Amino acid sequence: MPATSTRRQAVNLAHKFSLFSEQWSQKIIAEMNDYQFKLARLQGEFIWHTHADTDEAFIVVEGELRIEFRDGEVTLRTGEMYVVPKGREHKPVAEREVKLLLVEPRGTPNTGDQGGARTTPGDVWI
């Protein structure tokens, strides 16, 4: 599928969210150079993981996300963002479903260096 940057059409986040309901599955909605904008619905606890080579930007479109670190945590609500520095072990947690916009380099695996059962395909456009 072509990158959004070749289309002459706005990408509507709410519309894109309406196209999928599964949780913990990242959907690409746009590319900027070698970075991607991805939507995700999260609920529950993810696994502890680290992205050794890249920062990772979280923007909460709707809901609340807690990002736990080994020595603390940060809570993001609708309209808030946070950038997890590369190499920082973290665990996303959402008590109720949260809608997220993620920005990170193309090919960044959702489970970072951990791999395993929670790893999902990172090349799905919506």
Place this chain on the structure above:
Amino acid sequence: MPATSTRRQAVNLAHKFSLFSEQWSQKIIAEMNDYQFKLARLQGEFIWHTHADTDEAFIVVEGELRIEFRDGEVTLRTGEMYVVPKGREHKPVAEREVKLLLVEPRGTPNTGDQGGARTTPGDVWI
């Protein structure tokens, strides 16, 4: 000023917008690797310009933005985004004030290759 990624605090977009009122002035709110998230208030017409080396992501936080191209245009409303491809000449236009979140590489000048009077400092954090 330190990058947001070293702070353990959410960045609230509405709060950040409340800290400035000037238009056509980009304010950095977060960094991700060598990219920056910047807020801007736009109203009126900007100049035609091109970023030869990078795509540029526009996300409308509130309002409406028209991005004109030499052969067309795209209109973004609240909750919509668009990535202008590198090398594509464009002119942002807003009939009323629009609040934007921009994502692009650190050091990308607002006027691209044009320079001139509308160029503003690109290193201002808020």
